[in-house]
Amino acid sequence: MAASIFSIAQKLALMISNEYDFLSDVPDQAQSLCKEISLMTSALQDASEKHRTRNEVKEWLNQVRDVVMDAEDVIDFFIYVAQRQRHRNILTRYTICYPNQLYHLHQLGKKMENSIKKMSQLSVRRSTLGLAISEEGESSVGSMISNELDQLPFRRRRGDLVQEFSIIGFEKEEGDIVQKLLIPIESPRPSPSVVSIVGMGGSGKTTLARKIYKRNDVKSHFQICAWISVSQQYSIKDLLHVIMEQIKPLTPEEKKELNVESLMHRLSSQLKETTYLIVFDDLWRPKDWNLLKQALPVQGDDFQSRVLVTTRNEIVARCADPSVTPFFLRLLDEDESWKLFLTKLMIGCPEDLEDLGRQIIHKCHGLPLAIVVLGGLLSIKPRTHNAWSKVLDSVNWELNQNERNCKQVLALSYTELPDHLKPCFLYLGLFPEDYEIWRNKLIWLWVAEGFVQPRGHLTMEDVAEDYLEELIQRSLIQAPVRLYDDRVTYFRIHDLIRDLAISEAKQERFLEVLGSADHSLISTNKSRRLSLIEHTGGMRGSPAAALNQGTTPNNLRSLFCLHSKGNMEMIKKSSYGAMKLLRVLDLQGVKSISNSLLKQIGKLILLTYLNLRGTNIKELPSSIGDLRNLQTLNLRYTRLRQLPNTIMKLKQLRNLVFSSSPHDGIQSFDYPLDQMMDLQILMLNEGKWIDSSLEKLTNLRALSIDSSGSMSPYKEVLLNALPRLNHLRCLQLKDWTRIGGNEAVVLPVSFSGHLELHHMDLLGISGILDFPPNLTTLSFNSPGGQGIEELMVNLKKLPKLRCLDLTSVDDLGSNVIFSADGFRQLEELVLMYLGFTVEEGALPNLRVLNIIGSDELKRLPCGLKQVVTLQELTLGLMSDELQDRVRKDAGEDWDIIKHIPSIKIDESKHGFILPNACQYDIDSWC
Structure with missing residues (x-):
């Protein structure tokens, strides 16, 4: 529940700061509103934890969300009006617009006062509900959890949810881990070696660790063995009692008398003179490990002892022992999934149902917990085609409704996320199933949405990349391919993780997905973001029909048309009017965008992200220059041959992508770009902009210049400019005339000072003196x-x-x-x-x-x-x-x-x- 409120509150604070010139006539109301929202967000963690068991807290959160969203609408609308008036000529601005602005300012002040009043009332209500205001948003890990948290379903049923299932497909991993545990370490070390198993929820970490723990060769190798289930909430004193019970049980009197410090001292003394294996199962945070390791001996010959950790968070594994590479638990392949499924069916699968069974298991995408749940379900179903077909048609529902449902296990990873990562995770629900999400695209979107918080001198994109890496390390997303500089190229999310993101996001009015089989076509929750996904079968209507019925909400901030094969007249002119507050518009791959419709995009003056990649557009309207807030403009793989000169007005642009090929006949771009000082990524054909602008674009991280004429006229400029662009990570220079037999462009440039430049693609270029040292x-x-x-x-x-x-x-x-x-x-x-x-x-x-x-x-x-x-x-x-x-x-x-x-x-x-x-x-x- 806190994710949408947190993201909007963060955005409002930034808007009020950035748009002070618009809000200068209502500064007191603006600052008061910011203060009230800040007070609300400081209690969000406590409220989010308690709303699962207390209906009145859930209702309070809903009211806070509604008030914060209304406040966002008020400020967004005023900024929209103010920016629209800014674009008009001076006479119109002062004779018509200025009186209107005074009226809107008056209305803005009244609406802000109303929001502040509602916030104050909710603040009083917060106190009566006993919701704590926390500076860090988290209580000490070592403290006792509250009575209410003890009653949470995931706390009560943790043991039930982690179901013991057969180990299938992890034989090699098991052998490798056992070897790490049993082979002595030659050089002494002050603490035991820690072996970690990392994987997403339901991937079988605990089951694998349990099998290893129970092996006779492992048990006989260590004098003492102990197993401790940590989980998200715990009492350090209780955990120490659990360990002592397995080593040397305490008397009832000792349990009462010994405090945490005494227990740690006693446990350390017991372990110091022995060899031991301790398993910490389900460790969530690095600080949990830092607390628990205090109970382990820090002196003596502990290099023969071992600790085995299971965790969803790679950071925990690295923190526990930086010298030991963690074992990353993969998902099962199709054959392994089928074998695991058969173990749950008990008496095998009828031959005539095997095809259906394999289709069902395919939907689990190799997640052992999902396979076990569905196998157990089918083991009690009639072995008929009709019964199994029903399960196939409702796989996601079955997985989430089952008593030991997968969603409950996976939701633990979401609740543990820090506030700034929750909206970033929920955002993943916008993309279709099995969609390859390119890193660049997601990072641009997060920045455009305002999810990324400034951090020192880092660019917003660098901070966003850290966010992405943390989600990967927490096993919430899968990164199958990395570049040689260790950057992710694209990633996927498991279908069950996607379902979790969509479910949580819908509750928060964060986003809506229309057109997929498990979601209705009509948006009813007034979500801020809408993703239209064309579904290929078994559905009445389409996303296009939904919009044609006039259902587009007027509070929409982001619109995605993904895998859409329909005609883009589905977004009528009236729809653009309803979407005047839109900030993100992604029409990638849509093939039927009319010129009249395209011209309407210029009216969306609050847009920060516009993706027309792979569309059929042949001309870009000059009104594109009115999108003064635009940060990303992606025009790759379109039918454009020329960019309008109004592009140079987009001073906020961070990413401009426009590609060509030697046969496209794309005209050169001859207008200056020197006002775009925030440009991070630039992909553009050659032109006079190189003469006037290139050496000034010193913040560029990636540069691609295509020449279907010749790059030779710009040789001297390139020689002077390239050494200045020392933040480049990627450089692509292609002179296609070289293929026709012309001489290569000789660029005697030294890149020895380009320490961040990892990738180069050079066509028709020669004479490089020195290549980047980290290439x-x-x-x-x-x-x-x-x-x-x-x-x-x-x-x-x-x-x-x-x-x-x-x-x-x-x-x-x-x-x-x-x-x-x-x-x-x-x-x-x-x-x-x-x-x-x-x-x-x-x-x-x-x-x-x-x-x-x-x-x-x-x-x-x-x-x-x-x-x-x-x-x-x-x-x-x-x-x-x-x-x-x-x-x-x-x-x-x-x-x-x-x-x-x-x-x-x-x-x-x-x-x-x-x-x-x-x-x-x-x-x-x-």
């Missing part, structure tokens, strides 16, 4: 102008280079040499139209190798045979001779590559599709 990914096309030997000498010096893509156009037949004194960290290598030699001891970490299109390459280098780390090899567009030499078991070069597990040999002479190695898009770099 991890390089795509270099047409190195002939540079000189192959000179280039390789520079590249092999880079200590962190892990992905390299080299393509030659002019120097067909050139040979690159990989020597043993360089490229020590290289993991992926793409060579196009180049021969190569691998010396003995070279490329010791290479995993992926793609060799494409060299007719001159008649045989593979013998040195590949000793690159034992190679896992994938792709050969394409080969000479006939090489094709014969690499034939399996028969070719002369087969012996060189037969040790590689995955080999793809494409014998075609055209149409070859290059694998994704090293071909990272700027979207994932930034």
Whole structure:
């Protein structure tokens, strides 16, 4: 309940500060409102914990939310009116707008007074409900939990919710953990080694730990073994009693007399002279570990003892023992899921129901707890097609209604989140099931929504990235792919986590999802955010129909049209009028946006985020320049050929993305961008803006310049500007005329001072003096102008280079040499139209190798045979001779590559599709 209130309160405080020029005539009301909201938010944690068991607290929270949202509407509307008047000419502003502004100021003051009055009344009510105002929002971890918290369902039933289920698929993980526990550590250490199991709720952490704990070889290895379930709320004294009961039970008198300090001293003394294994199950916070570890001996030969921790939070694991890498519990694959499911069915699955059963289990996406719940449910259902079909059609409902439901387990992770992360987590519910959410997009949205709190000198995007990493570390989202600089590219959320986010968000009027099978089409809760998701089957109507019925709420702040195949006339002109307070509009992939409809976007003057990526738009209206609050404008993969000059009015822009290809015929952009001093990411075709602006954009983190004409006229400017842009993390320069045989643009630039630059993509550029010292990914096309030997000498010096893509156009037949004194960290290598030699001891970490299109390459280098780390090899567009030499078991070069597990040999002479190695898009770099 606190998430929506907290996010709005934070936003209001920032708005009142930023828009002081608009609110200067009502400063007392504005400050009083801020103060009242601050008092409310300071009691939110206490209220949020108690509202689950006390209806009057829940009602109080609802009233606070409504008042805060009404206050947001009042201030947003006034700022909208004021900014609209600002755009008009001077005569109109003073003859018509100024009198209107006085009227609106009067109305604003009255409405603020009304909100303050309601807040004051709620403040009195807060006191009568006994809600505490906390500076930190949290009581001491070591203190006794309140009586009310003891009655919470998740507290009472923690033991029931963690159901013991069979271990399927974690045999290797079990063996590795046991090895960590049993193998002695050679060097003494002052405290026991801590082994941690990290995973999302319901992934089987406790079950795996319990199986390991019960193993005979583990039990016999340690003189003392103890198991402690910690959970979110606990009494440190009670936990110490639990440990002592398993080591040397206390008498009733001792239990009463010994305080926490005495108990810790006694326990430490008992453990000091023995070898022990203690399991701390379900540890939530680093400070919990810091408290509990005080009971462990800090002297003696404890390096033979062990502690096993299970947690959802990677930060806890790292804190417990930074020297031991945690075990991250993966989700089950399809076969493992099916085996676990069969163990719950007890007497097997009828052959005619296997297909249905597999469809049901597929919806669990490998989460063991969900599989166990559904397996247990089907074990008591009739073994008929009709009965199992009903379960398939209501999987999410069944998982949440079952007595030991998954939502209750997963909700523990949400309630434990700090306030600033709760709205960020709820936001994930806007995206469809199985959706790949790109890091950049989410970060831009969080910043545009006002969720990100300033932190020192960090950019808002850097702070948002920290938020994202913390959600990953808390096992709430899955990050399957990371770049070589360890940044996430995209991530997913489990369907049950998504359902949790949507459920909690709907209760708070934070967001509404329309069009999916488990949500009604008509929004009834006046949510601030609306996500329209096209559903492909079994539904009456569509999101388009919902909007055409005039259901778009006039308090909407964010609108997403995801996977929408319908015509965008579903958003009528009247709808834009109703959405005048809109701040986020995402129409990515919508194919039918009319020009008349597009022109209406210019009226949404409060917009901070506009995503038209992948749409059919051919022209951008000049009114786009009226969106003075716009931070992100994404125009990638549209049919645009030219940007209007009014773009240069968008002084708040942080991200401008507009891409081209050599055949698009996109015109150059010739207007200055030097007023956009907050630009973080810029993707734009070449033009005179380079002359007038580039060297001034010193806050850029990612820069991409495409040239379908020639970049040569801007050579001198680039030489002067690039050394100044020393905050760059990604640089992409592409002169497509180079493909036509023109000379490469020689840029004798040294990037030695660019310590943050990790990724470079250069096409038709040569002459680089020094590459960035921390470069991890390089795509270099047409190195002939540079000189192959000179280039390789520079590249092999880079200590962190892990992905390299080299393509030659002019120097067909050139040979690159990989020597043993360089490229020590290289993991992926793409060579196009180049021969190569691998010396003995070279490329010791290479995993992926793609060799494409060299007719001159008649045989593979013998040195590949000793690159034992190679896992994938792709050969394409080969000479006939090489094709014969690499034939399996028969070719002369087969012996060189037969040790590689995955080999793809494409014998075609055209149409070859290059694998994704090293071909990272700027979207994932930034």
